[in-house]
Amino acid sequence: MAYACEPEKGSEPGAGWILAQMLAQLGETWVVTRSNNRPSIEAGIKKIPEAAAIHWHYVDLPRWAMFWKKGPRGMRLYYLMWQVAALREMRRLHKRFDFVYVWHVTIANAWIGSLAAFAGPPFIYGPVGGGVRAPLRLIPSLGLRGGLYEWARETVRLAARYFNPLARASWRRSRLILAQNKETAAWFPPRYRSRVKIFQHAILATRPEVDQQRSDRNHTAVVAARLVPWKGITLAIQAVEMTTRWRLIICGSGPDEKRLKRIVRQKGLQERVEFRGRIEQDELFQVLATEADAFIFPSLHDDAPLAVAEAVVAGLPIICLDIGGPPLIASGQGLTVDTRSTTSVVVRELARALERAGEFRVPSEEPGEHLLLENRVTELRRIIEEAPGG
Numbered sequence: 057m058a059y060a061c062e063p064e065k066g067s068e069p070g071a072g073w074i075l076a077q078m079l080a081q082l083g084e085t086w087v088v089t090r091s092n093n094r095p096s097i098e099a100g101i102k103k104i105p106e107a108a109a110i111h112w113h114y115v116d117l118p119r120w121a122m123f124w125k126k127g128p129r130g131m132r133l134y135y136l137m138w139q140v141a142a143l144r145e146m147r148r149l150h151k152r153f154d155f156v157y158v159w160h161v162t163i164a165n166a167w168i169g170s171l172a173a174f175a176g177p178p179f180i181y182g183p184v185g186g187g188v189r190a191p192l193r194l195i196p197s198l199g200l201r202g203g204l205y206e207w208a209r210e211t212v213r214l215a216a217r218y219f220n221p222l223a224r225a226s227w228r229r230s231r232l233i234l235a236q237n238k239e240t241a242a243w244f245p246p247r248y249r250s251r252v253k254i255f256q257h258a259i260l261a262t263r264p265e266v267d268q269q270r271s272d273r274n275h276t277a278v279v280a281a282r283l284v285p286w287k288g289i290t291l292a293i294q295a296v297e298m299t300t301r302w303r304l305i306i307c308g309s310g311p312d313e314k315r316l317k318r319i320v321r322q323k324g325l326q327e328r329v330e331f332r333g334r335i336e337q338d339e340l341f342q343v344l345a346t347e348a349d350a351f352i353f354p355s356l357h358d359d360a361p362l363a364v365a366e367a368v369v370a371g372l373p374i375i376c377l378d379i380g381g382p383p384l385i386a387s388g389q390g391l392t393v394d395t396r397s398t399t400s401v402v403v404r405e406l407a408r409a410l411e412r413a414g415e416f417r418v419p420s421e422e423p424g425e426h427l428l429l430e431n432r433v434t435e436l437r438r439i440i441e442e443a444p445g446g
Contacts, residue, residue, distance in 0.1 A: 057142050057172040059135055060162040061089040063100030064337055066362045069093070071183075071257040072162040073100070074429065078259070079159065080106035081433045082440070086149055088142050091116040104261070113149065115141045135163060136222075139171040146175040160226075164257065164359070166233075166240055167213055169222030173229040180440075181226055182234030183257040185359025186213065187243030188380040190286060191395040194356055194402060199315060202285025206356075217243070232443040236359040237381045253439050256360035258385050260369055261429045263422075264341045275301040275414060277375070278348040280340055280363040281355065283310030288354035288377070290319060291399075295352070295406035297323055302410050304352070307343065309334040337366075344370040350413035351375065353382050354393070354406060360385065369424035373416040375409040377402070387426060388419050 061072030072089065079085040089097070091114040101107045117138055146158060155177040160170040166184040173179045190206050198206065216223055227233065227248045234255040235241040241252045277296065281287040289306060293316065296304045306316070306329065313331070320329045335343070344351065344367050351367035352375040358364075360381040367374055374386035377395050386392075391409040393402055425431060 057139070057146065057158070057160045057170065058087050058089045058162050059138060059142075061087065061093050062096045063103070064096075066337060068162045068164065070337075070362055071164065071259075071360075073097075074259045074261060075161040075183075075257060076110055077104055077106050077261060077429065078433050078436060080109040082437060083156070084109050084111070086111045086113060086153065086155070088113045088115055088145050088149075090114065090138065113145055115145050117141060132168065136168075143171040143175060146172060150176045157231075161257075164236065166235070166243065167216035167220060167223050169220055169224075169226040171222070173226045178231040179226075179229050180232045180234070181230045182232075183236050183255050183360065184234065185236040185240050185381070187235070187240030188237060188357035188359060189213075189239070190356040191377075191379065193398055194288075194291070194395065197288075197290050197399045198285035198356075199290075199312075202312070205284075206286065217245070232440065234439070237384055239380060240359065251444065253443070254384075255436060255439060256381050256384055258360040258362045258365035258381065258427065259429055259432045260365055260424070260427055263369055263424070263428065264338070264345075264366070274303075274349065275299075276303050276305060276348055277350045277352045277410060277413075278305045278307065278344060278367070278372075279352050280307040280344075280367075281353070281361070283308050283312045283316060285312050285315075286356045287312075287358075288356050289316055291354040291403055291406060292352045293319055293323070293325065293329060294403045295354075295410060296328060297325060298404060298407035299410050301414075303328040303330070305330050305332055305343065305347065307332045307335050307340055341366055341370060344372060348372055350410060350416070352406070352410065354402075355380065355382065358382060365424065365427045368427060371418045371423045373413040373418070375406060375413060385427065389423060391416070 058072035060068035062069035063073045076087050094114050158172050158175040158177045159180045160172040164184045166186040195203050195206050233252045235252050236256045279292050296302050351372045358380045364382045364385045374390045376382035378392040383390050383392050393405040
């Protein structure tokens with residue numbers, strides 16, 4: 057089941073696509089996804105070697121149901137309604153093809169749950185996230201709206217852990233649960249942790265090519281993310297302010313853009329902070345490979361951001377907080393900052409990490425090998441073989 061699944065996209069759609077490729081390398085794969093993904097899938101499927109092993113089945117709700125798909129809360133309700141139709145299709149396919157596993161890949165949230173658990177075959181859930189909690193001491197840096205969002209998120213997250221019957225049924229029926237990071241693995245109730253393995257879904261099919269080599273270092277940091285408060289871009293701006301040489305390129309758009317631009321104006325950083333807006337995946341990699349000297353990503357609760365993986369493969373040091381997916385993805389290229397301190401201390405340590413990044417040398421000639429599809433398939437195969445009943 058892959059509600060979100062599109063080639064050459066980030067976030068959930070890109071994860072659904074790359075995971076479909078991975079599963080096709082393990083065996084013949086049937087993907088149940090949404091009908092509106094069909095045009096991009098049919099264009100992208102011609103470009104991948106696994107095309108013959110993937111069978112696509114498109115399911116959607118009647119047009120009147122689109123009424124519910126308004127805003128984040130409406131999207132989740134629509135998604136739960138869509139799962140009913142997807143479950144019906146999966147059961148029909150299972151009767152015909154007798155699947156070895158049924159697998160939920162997107163939407164990757166541990167506390168929402170999946171009706172795929174009721175399809176019949178042994179159930180694999182994930183990779184899922186949702187277990188990373190924003191550090192309480194850093195929440196004031198997010199502004200009023202950002203702070204209220206974190207309060208609401210934590211309330212829902214805790215309530216779902218104990219009172220969401222679909223989530224608990226999904227955990228109970230699973231043979232294997234893939235968690236995006238150690239925080240999510242630890243978030244599951246103790247009775248289910250024996251079947252939880254860490255496997256994040258920030259995966260690159262191949263090593264991207266660039267048109268030119270990086271020029272001499274010019275102390276430029278890049279952050280790429282949707283502009284919402286919890287991405288921590290305020291912290292990145294404050295860290296750049298504390299340095300004397302570093303400038304910041306912000307790639308992305310979103311509801312927090314006006315606040316961020318106001319902060320930049322108030323601090324007089326217009327000459328050192330540039331807003332590039334939302335850019336496509338291939339263009340982002342060009343920026344990382346040719347303009348950046350470091351990638352800064354002080355998100356408060358990201359599970360497995362693809363932009364961090366792209367920055368690793370581009371050979372950049374990754375400056376991030378010590379929580380969630382970024383440290384796991386960055387591996388030996390990470391310059392992590394302890395989040396057990398106050399906001400002012402965290403900002404100071406981010407600034408110090410920027411200064412260290414100016415002298416950082418990537419330890420590998422081929423950075424990011426652990427993130428490439430070929431190696432991740434090998435890792436996933438091993439996890440499945442070692443799982444109970446695998």
